[in-house]
Amino acid sequence: MKIATFNINGIKARAEALPRWLDEAQPDVVLLQEIKSVDENFPREIFEERGYNVETHGQKSFNGVAILSKLPLEDVSRGLPGDDEDEQARWIEATVIGKQALRICGLYLPNGNPVPGPKYDYKLAWMERLYHRARELMASEEPALMAGDYNIIPQAEDAARPDAWREDALFRPESRAAFRKILNLGFTEAFRARTQGPGHYSFWDYQAGAWNKNDGIRIDHFLLTPQAADLMQDCQIDAAVRGHEKPSDHVPVWVQLDL
């Protein structure tokens, strides 16, 4: 089973590039971030005619997450628990029924800039809520994963120019510590379990020719419970997608699981 995460930066803007990538990459499941659409306006037909079940958790203009799945989805849940006041659509989870059940969680973690400020406070509070959900998934002792745009640069080697990010919410020590606190529950960061060293990125800014200079950062991640990590056969970043026509600023990251 091939499962991908992809921050598409607007479903309307990606109405051609996203299906093109689906047809070529043939993922079974896709976790989408930044659909920037309300549920009613999400173009489900584009995906349903390709055999995907579609579950969305959108809002007007900003954020918004969704799941596309060629396999049946059960027990869909929207919104990260822990704050009933939180209006931002950044979390969706469901169970995919393959050879065995897999719980999948799609997330769009807050950017957090500028630092300091209310947006950074929100980021750290959101990560604390994420920690609690992560601990429940770990306690279930079942195959599960949390994937999406974490807006976290885990290590200096995950940025082409780490010094440019030192004071940024994506690379601040508090942000990285909150990410490690979740990892240290026992999750496997799928990409780093298979590929070491610098030069692997999942985001390149639209500005200043970042893609042509390979001035990127790696901020889209898969975290697997031990039971899911046991099933991992591959994890790759589809970096070439950044060079396609009318690209998102992020590219897809995917795992192959023996499911």
Next chain:
DNA sequence: ATGCCTCCCCGAGGGAGA
């Protein structure tokens, strides 16, 4: 680089992103 693009709102130009 406290913003060089691109997205969203819509029908101008400002907020947000990372």
